[in-house]
Amino acid sequence: MNKLLLLGLATLFFTFSATAQEIEESENPVEDEFTRIIEGSNDYQGYKVVDYNDLVKLKQNTANFISNLNNEIVTQNNTIEQQQKEITQLKNNLESTQDNLKEVTAEKDAITFLGMPFSKGTYMALMWGIVAILILFLLFFIFQFKKGHAQTTEARNNLIATDKEFDEYKAKALVKEQRLGRLLQDERNKASDR
Incomplete structure (x- = not known):
């Protein structure tokens, strides 16, 4: 012109x-x-x-x-x-x-994003804001997962230790029961022999 x-x-x-x-x-x-x-x-x-x-x-x-x-x-x-x-x-x-x-x-x-017009700068800021929020959520969930995983691992270790203690207790209780059963049988045998 x-x-x-x-x-x-x-x-x-x-x-x-x-x-x-x-x-x-x-x-x-x-x-x-x-x-x-x-x-x-x-x-x-x-x-x-x-x-x-x-x-x-x-x-x-x-x-x-x-x-x-x-x-x-x-x-x-x-x-x-x-x-x-x-x-x-x-x-x-x-x-x-x-x-x-x-x-x-x-x-x-x-x-145009979600039916609303944005300038390129605003659109880029919005997209990077959404990405930053998603990254924060991801980091939060990773942290929660690790925390939960650590708690789960600790609970499993505690369960295994408790199971071992229980198995030891059962074994001791069985041995004790067998010993008491023998003593009882020995006493019965002594009482019937008399």
Whole structure:
């Protein structure tokens, strides 16, 4: 859009330059005609005598020249108005394009998550926040698992030790029971022998 604006301004500049050259070129014939009439006139008692037909022709040429200049001014004014309209339109197009560019950039930078639009920075912060929370939960569960595992291992060791003690107690109790059973049988045998 900036290129179009520059192109429009360059066109306007060249149009004015060309018009100025045309005006300079068209002024020369009138000046030349004035010079020719003055130089071609006769002197009479300190006055210049000019041919009437030359004056009429000069008047017509001058009127034509002024008319051409007026037409050129009107044309140039129309050109200026047209170029100003084009410049205004280009500026409006530029503003519209810049607004569209801002919208497209915002849409490009936006990410929709759970139906809500987020900028890339916010989205990244949200995702890293979720990852950090998940890592914290993972560490918490690992800690709880290790703690539970340690408690379970301790409980198993205690159970094994208790089982060993119980087995030893059962063995001692069995030995004691057998010994008491023999003593009882020995006493019964002694009592029946008597």
